[in-house]
């Protein structure tokens with residue numbers, strides 16, 4: 205194939221359908237050809253700061269030969285063999301041990317998938333399965349939140365709370381409903397006289413109201429990202445998650461933590477809910493486990509759920525859930541090599557330090573008259589642009605402010621993703637301080653250009 209740029213894009217448009225396909229964006233797209241550390245290079249050789257580490261996943265940075273070597277070695281030894289019905293492979297077994305060490309104390313058993321949506325599908329089915337084993341098969345519904353992103357397979361899409369993902373694929377799966385997000389910048393809590401609750405507690409109580417509205421005997425699980433990622437890095441108040449855990453316990457509802465973004469260090473810990481002193485019943489993960497070098501995701505389940513799965517076959521309730529690529533040996537080998545890099549290079553500690561630096565530097569943008577909110581936790585952050593800082597009013601969608609800022613940052617050599625007029629940051633853990641400084645400067649210059 206002729207590889208001139210125009211030709212590449214023409215072939216692309218002729219034969220590929222992209223995630224979130226739009227022919228217009230396809231015409232202006234970058235063809236990424238190389239990556240190194242926190243940098244990406246496009247078809248013209250132009251360098252970009254990768255402010256989102258791929259799609260929140262390339263934690264160990266681009267260009268790691270060690271991960272390529274781990275994949276090659278495993279492919280030469282055993283590229284694939286089925287893990288159905290108890291069959292296994294050495295990298296999967298070792299990864300299970302490693303995950304049990306890193307994950308929440310009560311979560312010691314793991315089912316592996318190829319990505320995040322498959323992980324969440326597995327979580328929903330496992331929640332339903334669990335309640336059936338407990339003689340409570342009527343508990344099948346799942347509650348999630350507005351601005352949640354849980355993937356785009358049908359059930360994951362139904363849990364996703366970003367409405368633009370729905371209309372052309374509806375009807376959604378029955379039994380999925382949403383409560384408002386604990387969005388400090390926008391959560392509208394007007395306590396009535398005598399109501400002493402904090403906004404975090406009031407946001408959590410929306411879950412209890414929804415459980416009661418649906419009927420607790422019909423609700424299997426609540427799913428939430430500890431920090432909502434694609435929805436615009438929404439960091440809940442500190443007292444939100446402990447109260448969510450209490451509400452789930454009170455009504456026999458399983459708590460699923462979607463840690464596809466927050467898992468493996470993004471918030472400064474291996475998994476994010478520990479900082480709030482709680483554990484989920486099921487955790488889903490993907491992305492960072494291999495730093496994106498090979499597709500891998502999965503769920504971890506609590507000892508209580510694992511015991512139900514183990515007891516299932518005896519009761520005629522076998523857990524008939526599977527993927528061809530579950531526990532893929534190459535994916536597991538890459539994950540192990542990735543975790544080795546984390547430990548050897550102290551990437552978790554580095555992410556904590558870089559996170560503080562990024563949050564501090566981003567504050568320099570807060571005084572701009574259209575920067576409504578600068579927020580983040582650990583090494584993930586967002587800058588929300590608004591039409592009016594006093595009223596927090598958004599720009600009209602057709603003003604395309606976010607997209608124009610994004611285009612300006614691309615021209616200056618930085619790439620990321622938006623949600624509306626919210627600009628997200630989640631760089632790789634190997635980013636240099638000077639690169640973070642440049643990222644913040646580029647965003648500042650681009651906001652000034654679009655909103656002078």
Ligand SMILES: Cc1ncc(COP(=O)(O)O)c(C=O)c1O
Pocket residue numbers: 259318319320321322324353354355356429433434462463464465490491501
């Ligand atoms: C929190 C969260 N859950 C699930 C997913 C879906 O993962 P995948 O795209 O691997 O299916 C994503 C992807 O961005 C995510 O951010």
